[in-house]
Amino acid sequence: MEQERIPQTMAAMLLTGHGGLDQLVYREDVRTPEPGPGKVLVQVSATAKNNTDRKAREGLYPVKDRDDVASFQMGGEATLTFPRIQGADVAGRIVAVGEGVDAGRIGQRGLLDFNLYPDDRRDINLAPDYFGHGADGGFADYVAVPSDQFHPVANPEIRDAELAALGMCSYQTAYHMLTAAGVGPGERILVTGASGGVGTALIQLCRIIGAIPYAFSTADKAEPLKALGAEAVIDRRQSDDLVAHIRDLTGGAPIDAVMDLVGGEMTDRFIDTMIFDMKRRGSYPRLSIAGAGAGNVSEILWTRIYLYQVQIFGVSHGTREEAGQLVDWIREGQLKPVLHGAFPLSKLHVAERYFVERGSGYLGKIVIVPDGQWAKHGAPFSLEGEA
Known part of the structure; x- marks a missing residue:
C-alpha cells in the first residue's frame, strides 16, 4: 500500500499546564509529527481515557510531600513538559513509516503499547513513563510511535473504539x-x-x-x-x-x-x-x-x-513481555472490550467531567475519537446526549 498524503497540520487537544480543564486547549493547527527512524505514523481512530490523564493534569503524583504538585517522574526527573498531547491507549492505522520500517506495514490497524521504556529489557520496567506524559499521545489526529510497540490487531469483530478500550494502560x-x-x-x-x-x-x-x-x-x-x-x-x-x-x-x-x-x-x-x-x-x-x-x-x-x-x-506499568502476551490474548479473542461509550476529541472537557462524575451504570472505558473520525468510529458509541 502506498504512503498516504499526510496533512502538515492536525487537530489536537493540548495540555498547557497543571491545573483544571481550562488547561486543555483544542487547536486545529498543530504540526503533524513525522515518523523518525524505527517509528510509524498512526492516524488515530480512538484513544481510551484513563485516570492518569486527570492525575497528570492536576499534578497528583507526589512521592515525598503529599501536597506536592508533581508529575510522574520515576526516571529521576519530570518528563511532562508543556504543551503536551495526552492519551495513552491509542488505536488506529499506520499511514507512514520512518527509516528502517517495512513500508508493507502501511494500512495496518493496531494497538499501542503505551510505555516509554527506559531500555530494551523485556522482563522488567524500572523507570516507567508513557505516551501522553513523557511524549505526545493520542488525543490528536496523528501520533508517531516506535514500530515495535504498535501491535497489529486485525480482528474484524473488534471495532476501533472497542480496540482502544482494550488499551495497555489498564x-x-x-x-x-x-x-x-x-x-x-x-x-x-x-x-x-x-x-x-x-x-x-x-x-x-x-x-x-x-x-x-x-x-x-x-x-x-x-x-x-x-x-x-x-x-x-x-x-x-x-x-x-x-x-x-x-x-x-x-x-x-x-x-x-x-x-x-x-x-x-x-x-x-x-x-x-x-x-x-x-x-x-x-x-x-x-x-x-x-x-x-x-x-x-x-x-x-x-x-x-x-x-x-x-x-x-x-505496580505502575508492566513489561514488554506482558504487553506481547496481552496482544496474543486479544487476537485469540480471550480478552473482551468493556466499552462504556465515546466522546469526540473537541468535547474532551465534557468527557473529563463525565468521567469524574460517573455514577450508577458506569462500567469499563470511555474513548475519545478525533472529530474527523467521529462518524465512523465514535458515533455508534456516543455519550454526548448523556453528558
Missing part, C-alpha cells in the same frame, strides 16, 4: 498486578474498583489464568461484572463487615491476594480479608497496589504487615 497494569503477586490457578482474588478499566481487566485476566475473582463494587453493577467473570460482587456501600461477607462467599476461606485500586482507609480492611484464618492459607497474603481512588494515604500498623507476613507490591 490491561498491562492489571496483568502486572497479578504477575507481581504471583497469582496462580485456584487462588481467591479480591478486585477493588472493579467497574473501572483496570478492575474489569483484572476480572477477565483472573479467569484466563485460572484464578477466582471477587469484585468489590456496587450492587447495580453486579450482573455485568458477573457476566464478565466475577465469582461474586461485594457491595462497597454495604461492606461494614467485609470479613463476614468474604467468609460467606468463600465458605470460610480467606482471600489469597488483593488487587487494590482504592487505597485510603480501605487498605487496612482489605488486609483483614486475607489474615483472619492464617492456618487455612496455602501461601503468604499478597497486596498489589496500583491506585488510590479513595485516598493517597493509608494508616496501617506495620506489626500487622510483618507478623502476618503480608507481601506488598507496588
Whole structure:
C-alpha cells in the first residue's frame, strides 16, 4: 500500500499546564509529527481515557510531600513538559513509516503499547513513563510511535473504539498486578474498583489464568461484572463487615491476594480479608497496589504487615513481555472490550467531567475519537446526549 498524503497540520487537544480543564486547549493547527527512524505514523481512530490523564493534569503524583504538585517522574526527573498531547491507549492505522520500517506495514490497524521504556529489557520496567506524559499521545489526529510497540490487531469483530478500550494502560497494569503477586490457578482474588478499566481487566485476566475473582463494587453493577467473570460482587456501600461477607462467599476461606485500586482507609480492611484464618492459607497474603481512588494515604500498623507476613507490591506499568502476551490474548479473542461509550476529541472537557462524575451504570472505558473520525468510529458509541 502506498504512503498516504499526510496533512502538515492536525487537530489536537493540548495540555498547557497543571491545573483544571481550562488547561486543555483544542487547536486545529498543530504540526503533524513525522515518523523518525524505527517509528510509524498512526492516524488515530480512538484513544481510551484513563485516570492518569486527570492525575497528570492536576499534578497528583507526589512521592515525598503529599501536597506536592508533581508529575510522574520515576526516571529521576519530570518528563511532562508543556504543551503536551495526552492519551495513552491509542488505536488506529499506520499511514507512514520512518527509516528502517517495512513500508508493507502501511494500512495496518493496531494497538499501542503505551510505555516509554527506559531500555530494551523485556522482563522488567524500572523507570516507567508513557505516551501522553513523557511524549505526545493520542488525543490528536496523528501520533508517531516506535514500530515495535504498535501491535497489529486485525480482528474484524473488534471495532476501533472497542480496540482502544482494550488499551495497555489498564490491561498491562492489571496483568502486572497479578504477575507481581504471583497469582496462580485456584487462588481467591479480591478486585477493588472493579467497574473501572483496570478492575474489569483484572476480572477477565483472573479467569484466563485460572484464578477466582471477587469484585468489590456496587450492587447495580453486579450482573455485568458477573457476566464478565466475577465469582461474586461485594457491595462497597454495604461492606461494614467485609470479613463476614468474604467468609460467606468463600465458605470460610480467606482471600489469597488483593488487587487494590482504592487505597485510603480501605487498605487496612482489605488486609483483614486475607489474615483472619492464617492456618487455612496455602501461601503468604499478597497486596498489589496500583491506585488510590479513595485516598493517597493509608494508616496501617506495620506489626500487622510483618507478623502476618503480608507481601506488598507496588505496580505502575508492566513489561514488554506482558504487553506481547496481552496482544496474543486479544487476537485469540480471550480478552473482551468493556466499552462504556465515546466522546469526540473537541468535547474532551465534557468527557473529563463525565468521567469524574460517573455514577450508577458506569462500567469499563470511555474513548475519545478525533472529530474527523467521529462518524465512523465514535458515533455508534456516543455519550454526548448523556453528558
